[in-house]
Amino acid sequence: MISFAGGYPASDLFDTDGLQAAAAQAWQVSTRCLQYGPTDGLPELKTQLLALMARRGVTCTAEEMLVTTGSQQGLDLLLRILLAPGDTAVTEQPAYPATLQALRLQQANIVTVPVDGDGIDVGVLAARLDSGAIARPKLLYTVPTFANPTGATLTRERRLALLRLAVQYRFVIVEDDPYGDLRFAGAAVPSMLALASEVEGARDWVVHFSSLSKVVAPGLRVGWTIAPPEIARRCVIAKQTVDLCSTPWTQAIAARYLAAGSLERHLPRIAQAYRGKCEALCDGLRAQFGDAIAFHQPEGGMFVWARIPGVAIDALLPNAIASKVIFVPGKAFFADNADPASLRLSFAAPNVDEIREGVARLQHATHATRTTRKASAASVSA
């Protein structure tokens, strides 16, 4: 089975040497990491993460940051302190399913705004806010850079417009940024948090999540939240009740890994590998499908979002599995009005040869799906 389905980073690109060295060093420095740690994160890790954020163009303080069990926990904590049942939360559509699930768990009123190749359609959002069609949103969740599932990156202009809307309509922009460092083409766009300094008052309305899961390893479970101090403080209080602290041992390892400069050294290897994989996937799709498939080639991240017009992806999936290739049907990413012709293809885990073969199998399965459909249409009309 060749899998385009996973949302996992490539295991064979983990920097095992760097992590092993960091693990040994963390232990030599102190076995303090065996004890409970501060709820907001180990100070030595926060120092490294603040430096990492500074390299990404964000100046912030330790009081604005908390370390979480992956950025997933950051979202859970934020929603728990911010959302009351029935509060309106805006998401891009299609969106990361775990976010939709987290919003449902908080009984949010989920309102969706469509995404195109340039990210969430801020013009549509502005019109709906102006008309009152979206009333008093509490927050807007977005993955503005190399989104899951679309791979799209929000343009700088849209980011600035979105920041202005947040200030005007007083909602929190929840920026989830696990993939931003995985750029392998095009010019970098600053994060919403970095750009917030260009829009008066906007910094008060941005909560930023990031994570080492996609650039170092998920097995550390190290994510972090940057939020206005009062929101950060309330997240820390909630975290005291939720799990006291994220794993101090792997926090200490992450701190040593970052302090050693290993992330900067290793990141280009991951980005280069992902570029090759992404090109293999996109070149393969163009070669095998021609005009029968539509997609935007992403400039980073792990995902290609595609449409195969006229093909019901629900019917394609079993044929694909029979051909030993798998993907995630697009409908998993919709809160409502799912696009039945859409699918998400992740290029992160398979190697280039597997990707080429996987695309050929997908084409074969698509052909089989079309043929079956025509045959059953013919039998119905007969």
Next chain:
Amino acid sequence: MISFAGGYPASDLFDTDGLQAAAAQAWQVSTRCLQYGPTDGLPELKTQLLALMARRGVTCTAEEMLVTTGSQQGLDLLLRILLAPGDTAVTEQPAYPATLQALRLQQANIVTVPVDGDGIDVGVLAARLDSGAIARPKLLYTVPTFANPTGATLTRERRLALLRLAVQYRFVIVEDDPYGDLRFAGAAVPSMLALASEVEGARDWVVHFSSLSKVVAPGLRVGWTIAPPEIARRCVIAKQTVDLCSTPWTQAIAARYLAAGSLERHLPRIAQAYRGKCEALCDGLRAQFGDAIAFHQPEGGMFVWARIPGVAIDALLPNAIASKVIFVPGKAFFADNADPASLRLSFAAPNVDEIREGVARLQHATHATRTTRKASAASVSA
């Protein structure tokens, strides 16, 4: 400053050699622990935890178990799936403050039942249930063995009576058992979960939490929940949204540590050390305070709960800090009607010499508090 305040285990009793060996082995076996893991826990860890529970007299299946970020997360997940706002939750009083906080976060109606030297007063509970004074409780939270803060252990007879009440009144017994293996005196009492097999239908009403935090190291953040399969399944679904999985790296280390038999080898060293510390504390209290203090000497765990009749602990605390000794005032552990003369003393972290000196300082501070009180009473009457 000598601290009796901490709820942390003794750092100098961590089995650093055993953990270092386990960490090296976990890595040699596979770097799979760098990837995301199953939400319910790494299979190799669950296998070891099932074996550990079997040694504790509990037979259960993998479907009934999930690994959590400390047992604290187990409680948070359970309350989220089980409690609606306004639902009644019964706790022992005094109780672990983070539990009270978690119940408040879920907007529970908290009802308390008093604890004596034999644990929660099941007779009082039964009378209140029978009279309808406690109506339709959803759950009862208890630390039945070496409780935090009281150090008390619920008798076997009370455990069986409590299990029968749970079946009769259809509430979930939430058994938190982080300290059970830290017995250094007296005869072992089976956990509520182990005893549930002796009361028809009771197994369906027991959720059990345990943890490696107090017997191995908190820095692993490895806890686990054992629950009826449907409750366990719902906790796993909630955990997918909350943090996807607890840290796979330290789960893998914990699995190797347990597989190597290191816990059984090391545990007697911790228990022996805690026995010496507990005796030093209790002997010191008797020698320094005589009849002026009341406490039950615990048979395990980390805590001594004491009362100094006629002394306002709020007034004692600043004097104690001035004498360079600290503890937790008892009122922190009450949901209502706090006992102003109570305090919690933890003997886990300080060494025996520090404990003796700390008790002398506490006596000194108590004397100063009484003297000041008499002096100000005299000055008022003058």
